[in-house]
Amino acid sequence: MSALRFSGPVLPDGEVRELFVVDGVVTYERPAGAETAAEGWIVPGLVDAHNHLGLEDGGAVPDDEVERQAIADRDSGVLLTRDCGSPADTRWVQEREDLPRLIRCGRHVARTRRYIRNYGQEVEPDGLVDAVDAQARAGDGWVKLVGDWISREEGDLAPSFPADAVTAAIEVAHAQGAKVTAHCFGEDSLGPLLDAGIDCIEHGTGLTEAHLERMVAQGVALVPTVLQTSKFPEFSAQGRVKFPAYSATMDTLFQRRRDVLMAAHDAGVALYVGSDGGGSTRHGVLHEEIRAMADMGLSNEYVLGAASWRGRAWLGWNPGLDEGDAADFVVYPRNPLEDLSVLTEPARVVLRGRVVA
Numbered sequence: 001m002s003a004l005r006f007s008g009p010v011l012p013d014g015e016v017r018e019l020f021v022v023d024g025v026v027t028y029e030r031p032a033g034a035e036t037a038a039e040g041w042i043v044p045g046l047v048d049a050h051n052h053l054g055l056e057d058g059g060a061v062p063d064d065e066v067e068r069q070a071i072a073d074r075d076s077g078v079l080l081t082r083d084c085g086s087p088a089d090t091r092w093v094q095e096r097e098d099l100p101r102l103i104r105c106g107r108h109v110a111r112t113r114r115y116i117r118n119y120g121q122e123v124e125p126d127g128l129v130d131a132v133d134a135q136a137r138a139g140d141g142w143v144k145l146v147g148d149w150i151s152r153e154e155g156d157l158a159p160s161f162p163a164d165a166v167t168a169a170i171e172v173a174h175a176q177g178a179k180v181t182a183h184c185f186g187e188d189s190l191g192p193l194l195d196a197g198i199d200c201i202e203h204g205t206g207l208t209e210a211h212l213e214r215m216v217a218q219g220v221a222l223v224p225t226v227l228q229t230s231k232f233p234e235f236s237a238q239g240r241v242k243f244p245a246y247s248a249t250m251d252t253l254f255q256r257r258r259d260v261l262m263a264a265h266d267a268g269v270a271l272y273v274g275s276d277g278g279g280s281t282r283h284g285v286l287h288e289e290i291r292a293m294a295d296m297g298l299s300n301e302y303v304l305g306a307a308s309w310r311g312r313a314w315l316g317w318n319p320g321l322d323e324g325d326a327a328d329f330v331v332y333p334r335n336p337l338e339d340l341s342v343l344t345e346p347a348r349v350v351l352r353g354r355v356v357a
């Protein structure tokens with residue numbers, strides 16, 4: 001493979017450097033015959049911390065559509081994806097050098113008829129441990145629970161599973177070496193999940209100050225998915241006639257969501273950036289989530305770090321671009337820390353040392 005040369009400020013520290021790529025890795029020692037590929041602001045590959053590769057409204061999609069989704073993410077600069085539940089078998093994506101690195105988590109584990117049809121493995125509480133055990137074995141170190149969803153009997157959001165079932169399930173996942181995350185819109189599911197030692201919360205609009213203190217103490221991360229929670233007024237409108245209590249709950253959660261997000265940040269909870277691509281959301285829109293989080297009041301530096309170097313470190317990858325690191329990065333024509341809108345116009349996307357876009 002021939003050597004490539006890039007130059008410009010390298011984030012996170014912004015030092016202007018000549019960066020070379022040889023055999024898929026970064027080096028700062030000039031190799032012979034390096035060709036200049038791009039000049040600009042060099043950012044470690046973006047991380048989508050909540051994505052659903054292979055998932056559409058009706059459930060799993062065929063491989064050619066999975067490929068289109070992965071390429072849309074990649075061409076927007078996303079080079080590492082943490083899947084958050086997919087009914088499609090996407091293991092083959094990991095064999096493809098030209099597609100983003102993927103951490104799979106198997107299927108969502110949900111309560112029977114208490115989630116979107118064809119998405120998850122649906123079980124009753126007495127089947128939860130076995131389901132989580134199976135998904136922990138099927139995934140790459142993460143299991144996704146649907147922590148709460150509308151209960152038609154109660155007419156409101158309600159925890160999917162009782163506390164004792166959740167406790168046993170998280171214990172079995174941890175015994176398998178897998179971490180657990182959960183979809184939680186409301187408040188009531190959160191206490192038992194935190195008691196049980198959950199590792200991450202998705203959405204988290206129902207978090208209270210007491211929950212946030214516990215998240216900090218226990219090192220529990222939050223992926224707030226602001227694009228997704230901006231749809232709460234739609235969910236509320238859909239439920240207003242048949243489920244007025246649910247509708248009111250969603251309105252309240254929507255009104256509080258900015259305060260909750262900023263309180264989480266102020267408390268010191270580690271936030272990561274997830275597009276929630278798949279299902280009802282498009283792929284290739286992580287830059288929209290980054291800007292949506294910044295619009296909530298988080299600094300550009302905080303959000304970009306969460307979507308790049310800090311997110312990469314959280315998921316076990318090289319945070320920056322040091323000598324010998326995997327050459328996964330994006331080159332932008334302007335400084336994204338000053339202007340996040342440049343994230344829509346990557347000049348070059350480099351994955352595993354190859355210019356892929």
Ligand SMILES: [Zn+2]
Pocket residue numbers: 050051052084276
């Ligand atoms: Zn999701």
